[in-house]
Amino acid sequence: MTPQALLAESIHPAAAKALEALGVTPVERLKVALPEDELIEKLKGVKLLGIRSRTKVTKATIEGAPGLYAIGSFGIGTNQIDLDAASAKGIPVFNAPFANSRSVAELTISAAVSLLRRMPEKNVEMRAGGWGKSAAGAYEARAKKLGIVGYGNIGSQVSVLASAMGMHVYYYDIEPKLAHGNARAVASLDELLELSDIVTLHTPSTPATRGMIDAGALAKMKKGANIINYARGDLIDIDALSEALGSGQVGGAAIDVFPVEPASKDEAFDSPLLAHKNVLFSPHIGGSTQEAQEAIGAEVADKLARFLTEGATAHSVNFPQILPSSRKLGVTRILHAHQNVTGVLRGINDAVSDAGLNTAAQSLATRDGIGYVIADVEGAATDSLRADLEKVDGTIWTRIIE
Numbered sequence: 001m002t003p004q005a006l007l008a009e010s011i012h013p014a015a016a017k018a019l020e021a022l023g024v025t026p027v028e029r030l031k032v033a034l035p036e037d038e039l040i041e042k043l044k045g046v047k048l049l050g051i052r053s054r055t056k057v058t059k060a061t062i063e064g065a066p067g068l069y070a071i072g073s074f075g076i077g078t079n080q081i082d083l084d085a086a087s088a089k090g091i092p093v094f095n096a097p098f099a100n101s102r103s104v105a106e107l108t109i110s111a112a113v114s115l116l117r118r119m120p121e122k123n124v125e126m127r128a129g130g131w132g133k134s135a136a137g138a139y140e141a142r143a144k145k146l147g148i149v150g151y152g153n154i155g156s157q158v159s160v161l162a163s164a165m166g167m168h169v170y171y172y173d174i175e176p177k178l179a180h181g182n183a184r185a186v187a188s189l190d191e192l193l194e195l196s197d198i199v200t201l202h203t204p205s206t207p208a209t210r211g212m213i214d215a216g217a218l219a220k221m222k223k224g225a226n227i228i229n230y231a232r233g234d235l236i237d238i239d240a241l242s243e244a245l246g247s248g249q250v251g252g253a254a255i256d257v258f259p260v261e262p263a264s265k266d267e268a269f270d271s272p273l274l275a276h277k278n279v280l281f282s283p284h285i286g287g288s289t290q291e292a293q294e295a296i297g298a299e300v301a302d303k304l305a306r307f308l309t310e311g312a313t314a315h316s317v318n319f320p321q322i323l324p325s326s327r328k329l330g331v332t333r334i335l336h337a338h339q340n341v342t343g344v345l346r347g348i349n350d351a352v353s354d355a356g357l358n359t360a361a362q363s364l365a366t367r368d369g370i371g372y373v374i375a376d377v378e379g380a381a382t383d384s385l386r387a388d389l390e391k392v393d394g395t396i397w398t399r400i401i402e
């Protein structure tokens with residue numbers, strides 16, 4: 001039996017469970033990421049595709065899978081999916097933007113404490129037989145100033161945890177953000193860099209944030225202050241950081257993300273930062289916990305299943321967003337994705353009234369040239385209604401849920 005949903009790359013079992021709970025069966029689970037040709041073959045008849053970061057969903061894959069309804073990226077990023085090709089075919093893409101925020105926040109706090117206590121250096125020294133038992137350069141986190149750059153999902157969670165440990169929390173964000181507890185917003189990045197004992201980065205990678213922490217920014221930090229980057233590898237100029245660590249301008253760094261990261265376990269990691277023992281390294285695992293994997297599995301599967309069964313597209317990363325109310329008994333739901341051109345709504349309404357049906361509810365959303373309508377009509381759909389909806393100028397696809 002052809003699966004309704006294909007989940008690749010050992011996605012957490014919570015995903016299959018969530019799909020099945022909403023009536024999406026059978027679900028096929030794969031351990032691996034399939035190459036393009038095998039994926040196209042495997043997608044025949046499959047409505048929902050779930051992947052993690054290693055499967056590349058290319059334009060050819062999307063065009064080669066005409067039966068595919070939606071794609072779920074079981075993680076934060078969606079770079080591995082050709083979003084333009086998906087949008088052109090009216091395929092919504094979903095992800096899980098907050099499911100691992102807490103995991104990153106916890107590790108950030110542990111990094112802050114480790115840096116303040118000089119744990120990276122002590123770890124290196126002991127491995128070489130050293131026993132540097134000393135309080136020199138080691139501090140409590142209590143009453144230290146933590147500067148958070150980017151007060152979004154993760155930054156604000158770091159704020160809550162740091163406040164609970166008695167740290168003084170300051171943050172800088174380009175958007176106005178509600179402060180948690182006693183945290184205080186500052187007006188500029190420079191101000192934050194100048195006052196903080198530890199700076200932690202939690203912004204996305206954008207033209208404004210790329211290289212944001214360069215030699216000039218590092219020079220503005222307090223001498224010997226620490227820096228944490230668990231956000232994106234290109235926020236810091238790594239050569240400048242390497243120099244600042246060497247000169248003592250920066251006391252220590254905890255880095256989880258790098259400008260160039262190995263593509264797999266088989267590739268070796270290299271970085272100018274390896275020369276410094278006051279760096280705490282981790283291989284981009286800030287958000288990688290069992291809890292986060294399970295939460296991601298359930299969240300993305302729920303979004304995929306709700307699209308299949310109700311047409312809901314709330315929180316899609318590329319598609320007009322509609323969160324419909326639940327369908328009432330005796331009501332037929334029409335889903336219609338189209339080019340955002342004039343006359344489509346009229347065409348849909350004409351088709352419905354020609355079928356002798358009354359519209360009970362209708363929602364329209366548009367985004368980047370794509371329009372999406374959910375219409376609940378009283379009564380049953382006929383074959384001629386289906387055919388008329390297909391014929392509306394600009395139609396990408398239409399689907400009826402009964």
Ligand code: NAI
Nearest residue numbers: 150151152153154173174175202203204208230231286287
């Ligand atoms: P978010 O979108 O909730 O928050 C980002 C915040 O940064 C927003 O409040 C935004 O207004 C702010 N911001 C944007 N540009 C800014 C600028 N120029 N200056 C100051 N603030 C700016 O994102 P979230 O979920 O908190 O993620 C933060 C970062 O963590 C992202 O880069 C994400 O990719 C990364 N991340 C890393 C993981 C890891 O495994 N190490 C796991 C999960 C997320």
